[in-house]
Amino acid sequence: MELVLANHSSYPRVGASREQQRLRRAYAQRERGEISPDDFSRVQDSVVAEVIQEQAHAGCELLTDGQIRWYDPVSHLAGKLNQVEINGLLRYFDTNFYFRQPVIKGRVAGNGPLVAEDFRYARAISPRPIKAVLTGPYTLAVSSIRQTPVYRQLSTLVLDLGEVLAQEVRALAGAGAEVIQVEEPAILKHPKDLRVLHKALKPLNQAKGSSRLALYTYFADATPLYESLQELPVDILGFDFTYAPKLPEKIAKLGSQKVLGLGLIDGRNTRMEAAPQVLPILEKILPRLSGGLVYLNPSCGLEYLPREKAGAKLRLLKELRDAFLQRGKR
Amino acid sequence: MSQAKLKKLGLTLPPLPTSTVGSFPKPDYLVEARARFARKEISQKELEALERKATEFWVAQQEAIGLDVLVDGEQYRGDMVAYFAEVMPGFQMGGLVRSYGNRYYRKPIITGKIQWPGPMTVKWWKFAQGLTSKPIKGMLTGPYTIMDWSFNDFYPDRKSACFALAQVIRKEVETLVEAGAKVIQIDEPALSVRPEELPFAIEAMRTVTDGMPAYFITHICYGAFEFIYPGMLRFPVDNFDLEMSNSGLDLIALFKKHPFNKDLSFGVLDVHSHVVETPELVRGRIEKALQVIPKEALWVDPDCGLKTRTVEEAQGKLRSMVAAVREVRQALDKAPKGKRRRIEVGSVVKKRRKKIRKHKYKKMRRRMRHKKK
Numbered sequence: 130m131e132l133v134l135a136n137h138s139s140y141p142r143v144g145a146s147r148e149q150q151r152l153r154r155a156y157a158q159r160e161r162g163e164i165s166p167d168d169f170s171r172v173q174d175s176v177v178a179e180v181i182q183e184q185a186h187a188g189c190e191l192l193t194d195g196q197i198r199w200y201d202p203v204s205h206l207a208g209k210l211n212q213v214e215i216n217g218l219l220r221y222f223d224t225n226f227y228f229r230q231p232v233i234k235g236r237v238a239g240n241g242p243l244v245a246e247d248f249r250y251a252r253a254i255s256p257r258p259i260k261a262v263l264t265g266p267y268t269l270a271v272s273s274i275r276q277t278p279v280y281r282q283l284s285t286l287v288l289d290l291g292e293v294l295a296q297e298v299r300a301l302a303g304a305g306a307e308v309i310q311v312e313e314p315a316i317l318k319h320p321k322d323l324r325v326l327h328k329a330l331k332p333l334n335q336a337k338g339s340s341r342l343a344l345y346t347y348f349a350d351a352t353p354l355y356e357s358l359q360e361l362p363v364d365i366l367g368f369d370f371t372y373a374p375k376l377p378e379k380i381a382k383l384g385s386q387k388v389l390g391l392g393l394i395d396g397r398n399t400r401m402e403a404a405p406q407v408l409p410i411l412e413k414i415l416p417r418l419s420g421g422l423v424y425l426n427p428s429c430g431l432e433y434l435p436r437e438k439a440g441a442k443l444r445l446l447k448e449l450r451d452a453f454l455q456r457g458k459r
Numbered sequence: 460m461s462q463a464k465l466k467k468l469g470l471t472l473p474p475l476p477t478s479t480v481g482s483f484p485k486p487d488y489l490v491e492a493r494a495r496f497a498r499k500e501i502s503q504k505e506l507e508a509l510e511r512k513a514t515e516f517w518v519a520q521q522e523a524i525g526l527d528v529l530v531d532g533e534q535y536r537g538d539m540v541a542y543f544a545e546v547m548p549g550f551q552m553g554g555l556v557r558s559y560g561n562r563y564y565r566k567p568i569i570t571g572k573i574q575w576p577g578p579m580t581v582k583w584w585k586f587a588q589g590l591t592s593k594p595i596k597g598m599l600t601g602p603y604t605i606m607d608w609s610f611n612d613f614y615p616d617r618k619s620a621c622f623a624l625a626q627v628i629r630k631e632v633e634t635l636v637e638a639g640a641k642v643i644q645i646d647e648p649a650l651s652v653r654p655e656e657l658p659f660a661i662e663a664m665r666t667v668t669d670g671m672p673a674y675f676i677t678h679i680c681y682g683a684f685e686f687i688y689p690g691m692l693r694f695p696v697d698n699f700d701l702e703m704s705n706s707g708l709d710l711i712a713l714f715k716k717h718p719f720n721k722d723l724s725f726g727v728l729d730v731h732s733h734v735v736e737t738p739e740l741v742r743g744r745i746e747k748a749l750q751v752i753p754k755e756a757l758w759v760d761p762d763c764g765l766k767t768r769t770v771e772e773a774q775g776k777l778r779s780m781v782a783a784v785r786e787v788r789q790a791l792d793k794a795p796k797g798k799r800r801r802i803e804v805g806s807v808v809k810k811r812r813k814k815i816r817k818h819k820y821k822k823m824r825r826r827m828r829h830k831k832k
Contacts, residue, residue: 143555143563156561200560218559218731220683223652225566225608227559399553399568399610435554435566 130415131422132453133190134446137345137367137396138262138312139202139430140180140195141439149436152176152197173198174250181255187440188447191260191308191424194251196432201228202264202312203272210293211238216274222314222348224397224433231273233280239293245300252305261306263297265313265344266290266329267322272315284325291329295336302338308365309333310343317349323357334362341365345390347429352376359386369428370410371395377410384417392428394446399438401445404452411453425450461697461722462755465674468641470594474791475745475759475784476527478724480678480700481539481598481644482764483520483532484773489513493537510535511586518590520774525781528642528758529595531587533766538564539600539646540608542579547627549573553610562767568610573623575630581638588639597640601647601677602628602667603660608649618659625663636673644676644700651679654686665695676700676724680763684710689717700724702762704736704744714751723752726762727783728776733768735775741783754791759784 143150155172158164164172180195199205201221208215212235218227244261251259270286280286294311301309311333316326334342344358345367351358352373358366367390370376380389391414393407415423425446431439465472485493489509496506517532536542544550544567551570555563580598588595602624606617614620628645635643645667650660668675677694680702684691688710691699699719703710703726725748727741748757759780765773 141555142557145554150555153561153563160561217729220652225556225558225649229559398612400612432557435556437554 130418132450133422133424134188134443134450135191135260135390135424135426136184136189136193136195136443137392137427137430138193138196138310139199139432140184140193140197141432141434141436142176142180142195142197144436149179177247177251178254181251181259183440184443185256187443189443190257192251192255192257193260193262194247196262196430198247201226202430203269204229204231206243206264207231207269207273209240209243211240212236212277213273219272224348226433228272231269233273233275233277233286235277236279237286237289237293239296242300243294243297245297245304248301248306249304258307260308260310260343261301261304262310262312263294263301265311265316265326266294267319267326268313268315271319283322284328287322287325287329291332295332298333298340298342299336299338302336302340306340308341308343309337310345310365310367311363312345312347314346314348317346317351317354320354320357323354323361327361330362341388343367343390347392348372350376352379355379355383359383364388365390365424367424367426368392371397371428377413381413381417384419386419388420388422388424389414389418390424390426392426394425394427394442394449396427396429396431396442397433399434401441402449404449407449408453408456461674464697468672468674470641470674472527474754474788475757477781477784478526478528478596478758478760479521479530479777480726480730480761480764481530481533481596481646482536482766483517483530483534484766484768484770485534486513486516486770489534507535514583514587515590518587518595521777522591522593524774524777525785526777527593529587529591529593530598531583531595533598533764535583539764540605541565541567543600543605544609546576546579547573548576549613549623550609566608566610569606569613569620571613573620573627575627578634579631581631581634584635584640585638594642595640596676597632597635597643597673599628599631599635599643599645601645601650602663603656604647604649607652617656621659621663622666625666629667632667632671632673636671641673642676643671643673644678645696646678647694648678648680650677650691650694651683651687654690657687657690661693661695668695674698678724678763680726685713688713692720696721698722698724698758700726700758700760702726703748704729704762711747711751719752719756722756722758723748724758724760725752727759728761728765728780730761730763730765730767730776733772735772736779738779738782738786741779742786745783745787749787 143153152172155169159169177194177197181192184192204215207213214232216230216232219230221228248261266287269290298309341364343365344361344363347369350373351368352375365388369392394402427442492506492509495501513534514531521529549571550567553566553568556566557563584597602621605624606621611620675696676698677696678700699721727744728736
């Protein structure tokens with residue numbers, strides 16, 4: 130079984146040093162009109178390059194661009210669509226992070242690339258493969274305010290967003306993304322809508338070409354939905370184990386038809402997991418998995434941690450994998 | 460309704476008392492001084508002199524604008540959690556974490572047993588109260604929010620960290636009350652994040668407020684209230700201070716379904732917008748509040764702390780708010796008195812009067828028809 134070390138999605142964009150805070154200063158300068166859009170973009174590019182290097186140095190094998198250019202996981206994508214306006218702040222699930230809520234004014238439609246250009250840049254400068262990340266159609270839909278009769282039914286919006294995101298998946302696949310991760314934390318809070326999500330993911334699956342499509346959930350316990358999630362038209366399923374104490378048992382019992390992304394390392398707390406906490410779970414789960422591949426990743430995006438702790442968590446992943454492999458040899 | 464409690468505490472406030480959530484923008488000289496202090500270019504004493512100057516400015520501003528219950532403006536605080544974590548044994552300051560857009564805060568890490576270091580806010584409360592005859596609120600952050608907004612490397616779980624913090628905040632409340640504070644605000648903006656944890660958050664707040672002779676307000680914002688309402692009404696405080704305007708007043712629909720049975724500080728100013736609301740806009744928001752909250756239970760304030768605005772924006776917004784409240788108070792005075800539980804103003808009154816006239820007309824027509832027969 131190949132254990133691939135992967136970042137989840139986001140990575141802290143500022144750090145402790147003045148140099149690591151240049152993007153923060155550039156944002157402030159942009160707000161005051163003191164920096165040109167090109168210069169601002171150059172700062173973003175340099176920070177993307179920096180966080181890619183950090184992930185690689187930490188031993189990560191499947192990297193992300195850290196979502197450095199994203200305002201938040203919702204408005205960054207929804208704000209680029211036609212018929213969408215961006216409203217006030219709302220807490221992002223149970224975090225102390227806030228996103229701007231989209232307001233849907235009419236039938237949504239794509240209006241150019243969402244993240245494909247950013248992916249191309251990251252891929253070109255990265256020493257290792259880059260994973261593309263999108264927020265999924267269901268999470269985007271339930272995070273939005275519907276102010277149009279077109280979307281009296283939530284499901285209509287979810288399906289339309291599925292079509293829009295499918296275009297992006299096609300663009301990402303064309304740009305060479307080996308793994309395209311679709312994040313759907315919201316579905317765990319609304320399990321009754323799994324059928325809608327299933328339908329909405331179909332066009333994404335059809336558009337993926339030779340890429341592998343991953344569905345990642347987090348910030349809630351996926352155990353009760355485990356069997357249903359296995360039915361979704363995706364190749365990889367990612368789970369947040371910090372909310373799901375019984376999930377290892379369930380996986381050990383049922384196995385998995387999909388490749389799994391194991392979020393055993395808490396991406397939201399600074400406490401470093403010890404080997405005796407993590408290795409027994411791997412021992413329990415791995416023999417039940419097929420496909421010869423599993424991803425070890427943090428439980429969620431690492432932007433909820435200070436920069437130095439985010440790096441430490443990725444290094445910890447490597448230490449734990451090494452310890453696990455050593456154990457196997459013994 | 461907690462009017463009786465306020466009276467018992469010796470506080471007489473006008474209808475629809477106006478207040479603010481706590482923080483005000485720091486004047487440029489203080490922002491610069493804090494940066495210089497961080498670089499060790501000025502002493503603690505020099506910084507504190509400027510913090511006092513800024514506090515005096517804001518207390519005077521609040522009086523001039525005409526607010527009823529004042530705050531010290533938190534000119535000496537950075538972040539609402541970090542301020543406490545920086546002085547409490549058991550905490551270490553962590554690195555920067557983004558909260559939204561380009562806003563970051565230092566998220567503390569619990570690394571040991573949390574202890575009360577002695578009074579953390581009383582000195583500033585006394586200083587501010589010494590500047591005015593109007594009541595100054597004691598301002599604290601609640602145990603659940605400090606726990607939720609900190610990393611935890613020490614306690615086995617969130618609940619035990621929260622309870623340890625409740626003991627500490629209780630001691631701070633006791634010292635504020637001892638110093639003379641009658642209105643104490645304990646902010647719990649994280650309260651709505653995990654509905655399943657509401658029971659222990661309530662228990663922790665009970666530890667903080669139980670039996671204390673003060674009027675307690677809790678501020679909550681930017682959350683998914685639909686998941687904790689009406690359960691949150693069991694929270695042991697007198698007044699909920701809620702962000703309403705940023706979320707398009709959508710909480711009103713919830714209150715229509717299940718009546719709100721505490722005092723409510725209704726957020727009428729969007730603190731994340733540079734636009735200064737007009738008194739008309741604010742008045743409209745107050746009128747909507749009065750549709751669901753009795754006037755005796757309604758306070759008026761901004762959605763959240765104003766520290767992210769400029770000094771001028773904060774002043775402009777508060778002036779609009781006070782002007783709107785004065786208009787509504789006048790309208791309330793003129794409104795017909797009767798058995799109605801809620802007194803409505805403006806367009807609501809007009810609609811209600813129209814309805815009454817229509818009803819009377821129909822009644823009269825029926826009588827006439829009856830007489831003819």
